[in-house]
Amino acid sequence: TNQSEKAFITEAKRFLQDHPTARGVALVDQSGQIKYGYSLDRPQQFSNELSQWSVLKQVQSWLEHVVSESNAHLFLNNATNNAAWFWLGIGIPGINTERQILVIAHDLQQFLDSALRPDLSAIRFQIHMNSSMLYDNVTQHATARYLGTTTFEPHHDINWALSTWTMPKAAPLLSRLLPDFLFLVCLGFTTLLIRTLRLSHDVVQRSDALSQAIYYDYLTGLPNKSSLIRKLEEECALARAQASSLSIILFDLNGLKLINDSMGFEVGDRILREVANRLSRELPSPHWLARLEGDEFIVVVTGTTSNQVTQLARHLIEVIARPYHHQQVELHLTASAGITSHVANMPEPLELIREADLASAQAKQSGRNTWREYANELGSNVNTRLSLRTDLQKALANDHFSMHYQPLINGFTGRITSAEALLRWPHSDRGYISPSLFVPIAEESGLIIPLSQWVLNAVCRDKAALNRTFVANFPFIINISPLYFQHPRFIEELNHALACHNLSPQDIQIEITEGVFLERVDHTISKLSTLRELGFSVSVDDFGTGYSSLSYLKDLPVDKIKIDSSFVRQIAGDRKSAAISKAIIGLSHHLGLKVVAEGVETEAQYWFLKRHFCDEFQGHLFARAMPMDKLEARLREKGGVEILPTAPETDLAHRAILVLDDEENILNALHRVLRREGYVVFKASSTREAFDILAEQDIQVIISDQRLPNMTGTEFFSEIKNLYPSTIRIILSGYADLKSLTEAINHGAVYKFMAKPWDDNELRQTLLQAFKEVELRATFSS
Known part of the structure; x- marks a missing residue:
């Protein structure tokens, strides 16, 4: 009825x-x-x-x-x-x-x-x-x-x-x-x-x-979800009969929650009505508009090409992004749009809406204020996530998780200072599931709290067992989810876990991510202060990747800052990553904080960071994450000290030159000439190899060919000028782009240009002048 x-x-x-x-x-x-x-x-x-x-x-x-x-x-x-x-x-x-x-x-x-x-x-x-x-x-x-x-x-x-x-x-x-x-x-x-x-x-x-009430939205007067379903049933039937196209565009508004929270729901409702009015005015006939729910709108598009649909989506995104005004205050919204299109073979209306919603979510993840089209991979990913959510709940009920531990190393002594606890999920069918996949699922499904409680007790149990062996005396680090950190009983449960295993706050370090500062900053700082008062050490993970503000960094009651692996990975060859890493190190030291670099995998990364006074290192270069029994065996074998990389000995009496050329005979010829003059010569056949050598060694002069596989010599030197400004940079090439060379010399990226084939005596004189320039710069800088 x-x-x-x-x-x-x-x-x-x-x-x-x-x-x-x-x-x-x-x-x-x-x-x-x-x-x-x-x-x-x-x-x-x-x-x-x-x-x-x-x-x-x-x-x-x-x-x-x-x-x-x-x-x-x-x-x-x-x-x-x-x-x-x-x-x-x-x-x-x-x-x-x-x-x-x-x-x-x-x-x-x-x-x-x-x-x-x-x-x-x-x-x-x-x-x-x-x-x-x-x-x-x-x-x-x-x-x-x-x-x-x-x-x-x-x-x-x-x-x-x-x-x-x-x-x-x-x-x-x-x-x-x-x-x-x-x-x-x-x-x-x-x-x-x-x-x-x-x-x-x-x-x-x-x-x-x-x-x-049944078919229209009370706030905007637009057709609602019930009316949308009825409309899609009609259009799907028509498209099947006529073998025509049907598309829907779902617009998910970004920023409405902030307006509701800061200015009240009445203002938010007025903005929603304005969005509905704008879309209604701008939508050409015979396309059809409905409000799905909350801050989501759907446009039903018939009889158009794929290109026309995307153009319409782009235009309506721009329409939504125009400023809104309330009592002389300018407000802004953006929209993430998801598009799904079909011809003749139509799914059911709810499936169409689901596809558009998945595409909209992908647009939101891609930076918002943009659009994405639905692809079958999105649907299969959702099915996988749904299956993993069910399996995750079963794994939690049956203790099908394990803890691995990765040491953190003092960069100057090699001693293990702590070990980070990392959760592992050995799935019976899929093998080990990456935490980057199952942790977001746990957060979405509400399982992150019981999962965090499981981790806390497991780490305390392992730390108590390690303490009884007297093999090593360093803390275990637990990375706390933002949701668990904001849990009202977090500190109470933390203290209870320590008491159950006869541990002190010095046995467990707390690691948080920047995500905890996105909301309730004052409450977060207060809770961190309580942890410090109780004797816990706190570090901030993934620093620089989120939305944290330097304005409150000075007030954070923390002890360590971690440079994220995304910066460390490119640090030797990317001037931006290098600049950010150096800035984090300098800022942290001025605030009295230690700095940890995570994801260190090469010696070049290690030497670059060490040269800029990074305190601790974590990564595969030293040790991979390992289960508790292997960690204990490693500690017994090495006594809690890891072997640090050693660099070839170079001093100013043996001046260091890096030669970069993709021709092996050129490298060998230069090496012979320069070795006879008493220089320490490092050879590189690619810019990647050159960046690694520069990170590991103290190079004063660089000689490079202009023609390189992935960039020109002048482009390479422009990067080197920012990363290693004290170096002297010489182009040695049979090819000359005068305009690029002139610009590089004028901007100080290139010290001198020499032509191939070179004259040995001219090269000797040029290098003598270059090293005098090095000594002169060293004198002025001291």
Whole structure:
């Protein structure tokens, strides 16, 4: 039963309870098709009689008359079982363009008996209306006499003409009471008519209101999700039949929550209405707009090419991004749009919406204020995540996790200063699942809190076991999820875990990410202060990758800052990564904080960071993460000290030159010439190799060819100028791009240009001058 029928039945029940003479109520069209019907006492019998009655020709003629006149009309039914029935029909607006009729069946005898006084109920009479016999209970054997006709108009839509017949002996009484009798009868019909008209109005009004609530969004007035589903069902059927295209674009607003939180929901609602108005104005016909829910809108696009759909998405994203204004304050929103398109072979409407939603989520992950198209890989990724979520819950219930530990190394002594606890999930079918995959699933599903509690207890158990062996005395580091850190019982559970395993705060270090500072900064700093007061050491992981502000870094009660592996990975050859890493080291030291570099995998990375005074190192260059038993065995074997990389000995008496050329014979020839002059010569055949040597060695002069595989010599020197500004840089090449060389020399990237084939004496003199320049710069810098 739908909402409209429920509304009809509710009103019909009220009416029938108020009018005992009414047998049933129905809603029909002019052809006699029954939409709804209801009776209090005999619903099935009423339904059967209604079906038989509505197909009669005279009934259909009467129904057409009701519709054409748009008035209330009475209809006399054939008498059945010595009872006469009449119908009251009222034309009402239809849901679409057709008009419908509200009809009510009445027992005429009961109606008149209830309308007349008891002492007049035995009177025999006939009633005519509009030249038709309305009622006749006069027996065929009685001698009747026509008394007269009275006209009465209780309602402007109806004319009443009633004629009364009676037995001669009742004539005196009836003559005296006839006006009262007529008045009561007509008053009864009038009351019935007015209440019935009110019923039809209420049914229509409530039906319209329910239809509006069911199919339209109360805030924006746009079609809602129910209306969207109905629209997509129609368009999908049409696209299948015509082998045409259908696309939908889902717009997910970014920034509305901030407006709601900072300025209130009333402002947020006003902005939503403005978004709806903008999209409605800018959307060309015949495309169709709906509000899905919350801050999501959907556009249904028909009969367009893929390129036109993406152009429309791009345009509407720009429309949404235009500034909004509230009380002279400029507000901004962006939108992440997801597009899904199909031709002929249409999925179900909900599947279309799901595809667009997945594409929108990908757009949000790609930086927002952009669009992405749905691809099958997105759907399979979601199915994988759903499967992993189920498996994750089972693994947590059955302790199917393990802890591995990766040492952190002092960069100057090689001693292990701590070990980071890393959660591992050995899946029975998929092997080891990366934490980067299952941790976000745990956060989305609410499993991150029990998972964090499991990790806390497991690490404390392992640390207590290590303490009993007396092999080493350094803390274990636990990386705490932002959600668990903000948990109200986090510190209480942390202390309880330590107490259960007889540990102190010096045995466990807390590591947090920048994510904890995105919300409730004051609360976070207060909680960190409490941890420090309890004796815990705290480090900040992935520093520089999130949205943390330097303005509160000076107030953070932490001990260490970790340089993220994304910077370390490119540090030897990318001036931006190198600049950020050097800045983090310098800033942290000035604030009295230690610095840890994670993800150190090459000696070049190590020497670059060490040269810039990084304190501790973590990465595969020293040790991979390992289970507890292997960590303990390694500690017994090495005594808690790792071997540090050693660099070749170079000093200023043996001046260091790096030669870069992709031709081996050139490298060998230069090496022979320069070695005879007493220089320490390092050879590189690629810029990658050259960057690594520069990171590891103290190079004073660099000689490079101009033509290199992946960049020119002048481009290479422009990078070197920023990374190693004290070096002297010489181009030695048979190819000369005068414009590039001139610009490089003018900007100080190139010290001198020499042509191939070179003159050995000229090269010697050039290098002598270069090293004098090195000594001169060293003198001024000291």
